[in-house]
Amino acid sequence: MPRFNDPKRIAEYNATGSYAAGYGTCWFPAMEGLVKLGTLTGERKYLDAAAAIAAFYGQFDRLPIDHAHGMLCNQASLLLLYEATKNPSYLARVEKRWEELLNGGYINPAGGILEKCRVKFGRDEGCAIVDWFRLNLALGRVTGNTRYWAMAERTLHNHFLQNQAPQGGFGHRQTLCDDDGAYGFGKSIEESTWCCTYHGELGFINLREHLLARAGAVLTCKFALDFTASDAIGTTTSVLRPGQKAGEVVRQRVSLAGQPACVVRVRRPLWAEGVSAVDAKDAAMPLEAQDGWYATAQPVHEVEFIYAGGVYVEDRHCARLPAGPQPGRPFVMGYGPKLLATEGRTATAPATWPVTLENFKAQGLEPFPAAFRNKDCCFVAGKSADGGNSNDTKKHKQ
Secondary structure: OOOOOOHHHHHHHHHOOOOOOOHHHHOOOHHHHHHHHHHHHOOHHHHHHHHHHHHHHOOOOOOOEOOHHHHHHHHHHHHHHHHHHOOHHHHHHHHHHHHHHHHOOOOOOOOOOEOOEOOOOOEEOHHHHHHHHHHHHHHHHHHOOHHHHHHHHHHHHHHHHHOOOOOOOOEEEEEEEEOOEEEEEEEEEEEOOOOHHHHHHHHHHHHHHOOEEEEOOEEEEOOOOOEEEEOOOOEEEEEEEEOOOOOEEEEEEEEOOOOOOEEEEEEOOOOOOEEEEEOOOOOEOOEEEEOOEEEEOOOEOEEEEEEEOOEEEEOOOOOEOOOOOOOOOOEEEEEOOEEEEEEOOOEOOOOOOOOOHHHHHHOOOEEOOHHHHHOOEEOOEOOOOOOOOOOOOOOOOO
C-alpha cells in the first residue's frame, strides 16, 4: 500500500493509462478481495486497507475511462465497503456513478456497456456486462430500490445473453455504434476463454443468489423467470407460460410444494402495465400493492401472477415514451423484458402508433431471440441507415 497509494507518484500512475494493464484498472480492484477477507476473518486491518485504497481511488474515479470492467469492479468494491462499514458515503459514490453511466449514454438501451467506458466503441466485453449486471443485483439487494432490479432484468434478457457465444462462452462482440451510442450488434464474437467466460458464469451464479428472499412469512420473488430454488424451508419453483388472454404478456406460477403457506410477493416490472393473480382454477386472487411490489393478501401454497402489457417505446436512455415515437428521433421498442430487434443494421420505424407485436413480427422485428447471437442485428429504429460508425469493422487489439 505505501508503494501504490503514494500521492507523490500520481503522475507515474496516470502515465500507465486506463486500459487493461493500467494502474487504475489493476490496483483498485484489490478492494473487493480485501473487504471479503475482512468479512471472512473479522480482522479490521483488511477493511482499513480497503478503506484507504477507496479514499485514494477518489482521485482517479472519473468518466470516461478506457476499461469498463475495472471501473465497475471498483464500484462493486465500494458497495461491499458500504455493507461492511455502513458508511453512507460509499453507497452515495456508487449511486452517483450509476446515474452518470445511464444519463451519460454509457449504458445502452439493451442494458449493457462497451469494453471501453465510452459512448462509442467498436466492441463490448462480457466481463464488463456482467459487472454491470452484478452491480445492479447488489444495489437492488442493498437499497431495495426497484430501478436496480429493473436494470438487472434489462441487462440479463438483452445485452448479457447477446454477448453469449453459441458455444456458451462470453467475450467481445462487435457493437454497432453511432455518436449517440450502441444501436445494434455485429455477428462476430471473439470468445475470451481467459476471462469473460468465467465472469459470464459468475453472472448466472449472482443471479441465482438473488432470485428469492425470505422475511418471516413473506417470500419475495424478484424476477419473472423459470427456476427451481431450494433453501432451509424447502423448494420453490417458478414456471412461466405465455399470456392466455388479450393484454397478457406472461404468466408466472410460483409453487411452494411441501412448504408452509406464506405470502408471496413479486415485483412489478417496468414493462408491465399491471399485475394480477389467479389460483389453480384460474379464479382471481386479491393482491396488495406497495412501492412497486405486489403481494398475495393471504398466505398461499401456489399462485399464478399475470403480467399485463404490450409493445412499448423508449428513448435511447431507457426512458419510456408513453405517447409513442417522437418524429425525427431514434427510439427503441420492447415487449416484456426484451427489446424488439431485427436482423441487419437498420430497424424500420412503424408508420402509425400504437401497433401490436404481430405487426412488428410481420416487419421482421421480434423480442431479442437467441438466433441473433451470431447475426448482425439492430434494436434502435428511426435512425439513418449508415449509423455513422467508423468502428464497425475496425479491430481493437490492445
